[in-house]
Structures are given as C-alpha cells and as structure tokens.
Amino acid sequence: MKRILRGVILGAAVCLFPGAAWANTEEEIIECSKSAAFLAPPGSPGHWQYAPDREVEVLHVALDVTPDFKARTVQGQATIQFRPLAKPVQELKLDAVDLNVSAVTGTEKIQAYQITQENLIITFAEPISAEHEASVTITYQAEPTQGMYFRTPEQGYKEGDTHLFTQGEAIEARHWYPCFDSPNEKFTSEITCRVPAGMTVVSNGRQVSEETAGATGLKVVHWSQDKPHANYLISLVAGYFTKLEDKHNDVPLTFYTVPSESKEAANSFRDTKAIMEYFEEEIGVPYPWAKYSQVCVNDFVAGGMENTSATTLTDSTLFTSATENIRTSEHLIAHEMAHQWFGDLVTCKDWSHIWLNEGFATYYEALFNGHKDGRDALLYGLYERGHQITSMSNDVNAIVRRSYDAPREMFGYLSYTKASMVLHMLRCQLGEELYRRCIKTYLERHRYGNVTTEDLRSVIEELSGRSFDQFFDQWLYHAHYPEIEASYSWDERAKLAKLSIRQVQRLSESVLLFDFPLPIRFQGNFGQVERQAHVSEREDDFYFPLASAPQIVRLDPECTLLAKISFPVPTPMLYAQLTNDNDVVGRVLAVEQLGDKRDKESVARLKRTLGQDAFYGVRLEASRALRSIHSDEALEALLASTDQPDARVRHQVAADIGGFYRDSACEYARKTLEHEKNPDILAAAIRELGGYSKPEVPENLERFLKGDSYHNELADAAVSAIRIQDDPAWIAPLLETLSKSEAAFTSRGFAQGLDTLAYLARNEVKKDTVRAFLVGYVNHKKRTIQLASINALGVLGDPQTIPVLTKFASASKESPEQHAAERAITDLRAGRKPVDDFKNLRQEVLDLEKANRDLRKELDGLKKKIDAKELAPAGAPVKKKALAPKST
Ligand SMILES: [Zn+2]
Secondary structure (H helix, E strand, C coil): CEECCCCCCCCCCCCEECCCCCCCCCCCCCCCHHHHCCCCCCCCCCCECCCCCCCEEEEEEEEEEEEECCCCEEEEEEEEEEEECCCCEEEEEEECCCEEEEEEEECCCEEEEEECCCEEEEEEEEEECCCCCEEEEEEEEECCCCCEEEECHHHCCCHHHCEEEECCCCCCHHHCCCECCCCCCEEEEEEEEEECCCCEEEECCEEEEEEECCCCCCEEEEEEEEEEEEHHHCCEEEECCEEEEEEECCEEEEEEECHHHHHHHHHHHCCHHHHHHHHHHHHCCCCCCCCEEEEEECCCCCCEECCCCEEEEEHHHCCCHHHCCCCCCHHHHHHHHHHCCECCCEEECCHHHCHHHHHHHHHHHHHHHHHHHCHHHHHHHHHHHHHHHHCCCCCCCECCCCECCCHHHHCCCHHHHHHHHHHHHHHHHHCHHHHHHHHHHHHHHHCCEEECHHHHHHHHHHHHCCCCHHHHHHHHHCECCCEEEEEEEEECCCCEEEEEEEECCCCCCCCCCCCEEEEEEEEECCEEEEEEEEECCCEEEEEEECCCCCCEEEECCCCCCCCEEECCCCHHHHHHHHCCCCCHHHHHHHHHHHHHHCCHHHHHHHHHHHHHCCCHHHHHHHHHHHHHHCCHHHHHHHHCCCCCCCHHHHHHHHHHHCCCCCHHHHHHHHHHHHHCCCHHHHHHHHHHHCCCCCCHHHHHHHHHHHCCCHHHHHHHHHHHHHHHHCCHHHHHHHHHHHHHCHHHCCHHHHHHHHHHHHHHHCCCCCCHHHHHHHHCCCCCCCHHHHHHHHHHHHHHCCHHHHHHHHHHHCCCCCCHHHHHHHHHHHHHHCCCCCCCCHHHHHHHHHHHHHHHHHHHHHHHHHHHHHHHHCCCCCCCCCCCCCCCCCCC
C-alpha cells in the first residue's frame, strides 16, 4: 500500500502510504499506524517474526455479506474450502477478532467450536485425512472497528456519498470475516454482497452477476476472483459511486468516486491507461487480472491499497485543474498498479520480506515517471530519494529483518524508498536488458505464489552467472549505506587525476564496509571520459590518466549508487557544473554547494539558475538554496523570480519567500492574495501572512477562513496562519466558523481547527466556551475528529476536562481514543504548557537573524582585510602516501 504523506511523507502502514496528491513519496508517516498500533502481533515468540505453519491448504474462500449502513454492522457467511497438507487435522484454527459466530457447519462432522480473543477454533469429530478436501461455513455478525470502515451520514459524511470499504493489510481482515490471515497462503475467492438498490459494489476479479433479491429488494452483486491471491488483498467496497471507464486492450479500467467528488475524478484517472501500457512493456508480463478498478473513498486509512484488481485510494488524491501541475495522482496510481505484479501476483511470504512488495512498487513509480517526463525527471527523482534516505537519523536497521513487534513496523522508508534504490542499483549493475529478463523470470516462476528475498537472488544469479551474495548481504541483510568523503587533485606533470575515496560510515555488526562500483566522469577539452573505481576499502586512492586537466569531475553522475557523498570541488568546477546542460544531478549538486557558500556571487548565480535552468527541479533547488542563504540579496533574488511559468517553481518561490520576515516578503504575500489563481500558491501566501501583525492581516485571514474552496484548502491555510498569530482574539471567529461550517472541512482540516482553537485558548482564564465546544466532539463518529477533540482537551490545559477524559482512559477495551485520553490526562496533570509561546519564539528568531547579518558583515570586512594583506599562495597540501595507480 501507499503510506499517507502528511505535508508530505513516505507512506506507511499498509500500502498505507500517503500517496496523497503530492508527487512526493515517502517521508510521510503512516496514518494507518494509528489503528495498526492496536493490532495483535502475529503469534510468534518474542520479537522475532516468522511465517506461521500451514497445516491445511486453503483452496477457496466464499463470503456472502449484508452490510447494515445504519447500524454499521455486517451479517456474513464465510465458507472456507481446505485440504490438510501433510498429516490429518482435527482442529482448524482461524483468525477472527470480535466476530459473533452463530453457527458453524461443514462437510465434515463438527464436534464443537470455540471463540478466543483472536481465534475461532473448530474441532471436527474425526481427524480429516491429508489431501482430503473439506469445507466449513461460518455464520457470523460483526461491528468492525478495523478491517471494514463505514462512511455514512450518521457519522457526518455527505448524505448521497454513503459507502463502506475494507482494508486487509497487514492483518485487519480478521475483523470482518474469519480467515487464515497471513500472506503465505493463497487461494481463489468470491464475494456476494447485498446492498440497497442504487449502490455499487466493487470487489476483486470479475463481476459474475447483479440482480435484485425478491424477498428483500436488495441488490445482490457477485464477484469472483478465480486466480489465487493472498487474504490481505481481498477487498469489498460498496456504496454510492460514480464511475469513469476506459480500456487497455481487453482489460476494463474503471475509476470510482463518491458522487460529490465526481467532477475532479478525471484528473486522477488520466494516467491509468498509459501506466498499464508502460508496465506491461517494462515488466514483460501482461497485466495478470481480469480488470483494474480504482475507488476513491472518504477518509481512507492509507494513501492507497493494492487489493487484487481492485485498488482503494484516498480521496485526498483528487485535485482541481486550478492547481496546474503542482499536484498529480500519477505516483500513487503507478505505485498501486505496480503492486498488481509485485505484491499481488507474487507476494512476500511474510512481512520481513515486504520490500519485495513495496520496494518494487516504489521503484516502478519512478520508472514510469522517467518514461513519461524524461531521463532528467528520473534522475532528479532518484537524487531526491537518495537524499531522503541519507538524511534519516538512526539508520541502523536492515531492509530484511525479523526483529519487529507488529507487521506495521516493516512499512517504513527502508521497505519503500531504500528498497527502491536497491533495485535501481541492481538494474544499473545488471544492465537494463538483463535486469528485465531477471524480473520477468522471477515473476513467471513464482506467479500466484509466495516469494522471499532469496528467490529473487537465485533468479538473478542463475541468469547473470554472477554471485550476488555480497550485494544482497550489504544492501538487504545489513543496514545503512556508504558515507563517502572524496577529494580530487590533478598532477600536471604526470597528467594524472587523483581521487581519494574514504568510507567513513561507522562500522558495526549491522553496518558493513561496502563494496561497489563508483562511476566517475571527467569533462574537459578532451571531451567526456567515463571511468569506474571499484571501492572496497576503508580508504583508497585512484589515478586516472587524462590528456589535460578536467574542467568537471563528477562522482556517480547517473545516480547508480545509494551513498552519502561529500565531494567539495573548486569553485571554477562548480560554476562549470552549474551550467552543464547534460548533467541535471550535477547542476542540483552545484546549487547545493553554492547554497553553502552564501557570498554575493553565489546568490547571483543561483538567481540566474532559478530564472533560466531548463529543468524545473534545478530551479526548485535554487529557490531552496536562496532561502537557506537567507540574506537580503537572497530575498531580493527570490522576489525578482516570482514570475515562474511552471507552477511547481512558483509555489516553491512563494514558500521560500515566506521563510523570510521582512516587509517586502509580507507585501509579496499580500499581493499574491490579490492576483494569484492557483489555490496551492494562495494557501502558501495565506500561511505566510500569519507571521505578521500588520493591520491588513486579520481582514485577509478572516476572508479566507470564511470563504469557499475545494476541500476547504484555503480555510485550512487560514487556520494554520491563525495558529501562528497565536492571538486569543481569534478564538471567537474560529469558533464561529467551526460551528457553522463543519461540513465544509475535511476531517483532517476540522481536526486542525479543533487543535488550533484549544491552542489559542490555552492561556485564557475563562475556557468554558472552548471547553464546551471541544467536549461536544468527544463522541464524534468520525474517528479523526473524535481523536482530535480528545487531544485538543489536553492542549487546552483545563483540569475541568479530566473527568471527561477519564471516561475514555478507563475504558476496558484498548482503543485509539483510550490512548489519546491517557496522553491528554498525563499532559494536564504534568501542567505542561502544550507549546512554546510563539510570539516570543518569533522575536527570538528575529533577533538571531539580525545578529547573524551583523556577524556576516563583520566577517566579510575581515576577509577583505586579510585578502588585501596576504597575497601569498596557499601552502601546498601535505602529500599522502601514494599508492600504486589502480586500473579502472
Ligand atoms: Zn505500496
């Protein structure tokens, strides 16, 4: 699944990544982890997790369910066909949580059944012999808190948008039907669902029939998945939806949204067909299922979930055309579709190998982006991923590991981003053609089955004839990446370029010294020369004969290596690199280094880059670098660069100007509110205004707080700005808006409003009104809003809320609201002030900025004095022990 990016993140919890509408991937936090935290870990000793035994082979699962949308319950019958595998079986143990089982029947005589906290255990009168096919049918009723999610008017959702969806991964399916809930079991499945007339039912596989049941008048829809898949991929979505359709060869493509969102559906659906065409060609295996549907649901628990042939998506991926090219669903759509091969056709045997699902899906997202937008886009995407990984602190876990408490822990940047980079390195080392053959063979050999990391390795070794033991060992079974410190020098007499490479990562049991090929590119009067160094030592020197001194030296110019490389180059080289049209990553790295220099010449060059570079990503980075320089000249450069035709860059420049506290920056924000049409850029300007106490600010913020916009984006931005203002005068208008316009906000937006309200009132003497308002939401049926109100009571810091919070904290059953209440009470009892006083903090920052500017001026003056006095050349560097030149 795709995790949910919050403000942008790498997804987690169940292809629970935030795919969100943003182009970014990971750095998000798994939203679904909120609920996943309460899942029971699979029954395994200690913290080491392994696939469970399979005493029986599950052959087929048939579900017949009737949801009650008013009561938010489901009546069901689950029929499970199975066959004992190696020896006779007298007891069948199924995963089942909080299911009210009323009957169990079957082809064999059943002696009894018992229900424990996590299982349904069926005992047969006689052992069922190995290889003998049998079946059981369980009749049950459930009121699921996980696994199946209702979205109804009683909960505060729009009347005509009523629906439900299910979420299996990692181990939630057991909350709505009894099952063998582990990925190392594959079977065919079918679902019959009975819903009110007018509703749509979407599930895995092919729709077999749709008819009206005479007695009940309900619509009965029957779906069949006739190829085996894993339990966590079973999906049911039912409710009021509108549909878009397309076709790729014989594969029907459909895209559903709730009726109130149908207007924007086409924006998100549009890449689907092109992605399927590309994947079939790149992967070499035809799309493996009967159809491909995508359904956008309200308040999904993740960014997307790749249920077999029936993906579920967050409705926050939907966007209006007014956002120009800032938003796209391309990455989310590509990610979930790649899973149809990687995850669904072949499935990791247990969660320790989840990278075989998520790493591939994340990598093929990047490959499609490169296919669509060109090689520069691919390289920039890889650069960003590498940067993201090497910025992680405490990166000490291996991608493949068994030491975790709950499956959700495995859905993090290691399985997604880092694993995607490992696949990229594999592709670079094998070459594209051989890589494709390996992946095709891997998929064909294990189709409809389970895979482990070793299955992939053995196919690669078999087809390449090379040993990949070391590659897999260092990149997958051990942690981290090479941290390289590199330096370059030129010996004019010998015409030799020398590169010294040191691996400086801290070695430990989990972090090895790495062994890898390091491509090096020299450019000069001699043209372009590609070389390679084989790095395997802690410290090594490499010599390269060249016709003349190079003007540019680049390490790993094509992003073929995951590493943190520190390679400062002389300024003339940096300038040459900055304008090298054929090297997008080189230009980005030059921008980064210029951003550290901070002198006026660097600002001037960054400004030119921001205005002229051919690739938007380089312009984005130039804008960020100017913000980080943070001088008056840098702000002037940004203010002179606001007229950007590419909305992504315009958005970035607006956000970076917002990083300054100056009258001119405030004026820019104010003007943006007057002429800008793009809501994302408007939102950035609104947030920016929050940092100022000028007379025109309140009027502007109030206008947007009360105004209309898609998903209430501009009101959300006004709430963020109001929080920054941190002025109790905002309590009344905010309270009024939240009371009158709850329905206009998304759940997340409204939750932010509650939190901000409590924050503004935290130091007030009289908190009664705000307290009463917040308490009014503690039983809200939207989980996001309920939790937000409980959290907000903690933020409010009013001891009078303790009795309310105690009711939730003392509940006998563990739940997210119980945990939220416990946290809030702890905060209250500790008398903790929720957050620092923002105004003071802002003043401190301003003071620091001024001091910084003064210091820089002094430093510049000193430098000039020293330059004038000391004209002597720099001393020759100390010569290190020269090693024999290495061949490359
Ligand atoms: Zn995924």
